[in-house]
Amino acid sequence: MDLHTHSKFSDGTDLPEVLVEAGIDVCLTSIAITDHVRADSDWVWHYIDYMEEVREYYGDRIRVLSGVEAKVVDFNGTLDMPEGVEDFVDIVLSAVHRVPKEDGGFLTDDEIASDGERALNLWARAVVGAIKNPSVAVIAHPGLIMKNHGIEITEEVAEKVAKAAGGEAVAFEYNVGWGVPKGCLLNGLMRHGVSFTVGSDAHSADELREVWGDGGAGGNIPDEIINRLVIL
Template identity: 35%
Template structure:
């Protein structure tokens, strides 16, 4: 299925409304899409956002399959995410991402990059990443490993076999993010061998990004990856029966 399940609207830091993103996605020819705005534990707008997307699902149901989602960043080494648990039932998909690498007393800062011990950064990243994989609230691992690049840490320095084993064992969906061009080839290759399900995302913040990046999304979609059956995934997650045809 030609789809893009990671993009932002003006509910968070995107430029355009959900309707504008949906119309653009239909224009590109996507069969399915998700709007996945950034949230924080304290975001008061999430119920209204989820209700709005619910209305849009109905409005556009004959033109595109719309999923609702949120992107929540990992806030601590124990893999906790920055989303109130009450949000979980309101949306179809939760993207987990590491935007800043946690340490016991906060986060690593790229401003101190050169002075920081690389081993500690890698160990703390690995701990937070693996605990996120164990977090049952997370469905999709968004832009995996992208945050390590900010510290100049390359895939050769990481235990790739262990990381990809853990991704496969978690059963979570691995995102190929064309905006950040991540994860690296070795993660993709090993994860494909280990049976991990992929999805290709643009992580767009504007209609222009959505259109420009759709070419790469299309290219990767035809690249032989085992893509997740998102309709089935969401139905199973929400314990819903298959849709009645014609409804």
């Protein structure tokens, strides 16, 4: 499965059907197109209709899911997404693309660099907020923003996130494109019995083929993850 890809509807380079055909070529059993949305993404309604046709056309060869990826903007799990979208897509991915601040807004790169501990704690609160939002099916590329800033997720913070996720319906994504989650976060999620999906975050059919073709990162999914995969 690859439940995290982007098409031309947002910042990908190919139409959804081109990604789906690449998925068929590399023998994926299911693929989700999960374009980036924001609260003002009016095109999403056309996209939802479009995905319905793609799903119907390819339905007997691969399972096609329509989805969106939205960033979490606070600690209550509020998503930057047009209202009601969750009722019309199969899968809502939530990601911490920016770290929310205590009083609104987001940390700047400088603020993250100057106080990694504060950034880590705020990141964890944002993830826990997303976990509690019933519209969210999957936490996308967990920990990527911390990794990109060189901040190690400590055992204590990982435990806080994993404990919040344990017993909830939300799944965490094992992102084969970015290699997250890992370390303490991955172990914590395992300990708390959290379910996983697999996604690549491919932004083109070529990237998708590279990840899932011979020798690609898609062949390196740990067994422990494979045993915890959920079919959404």
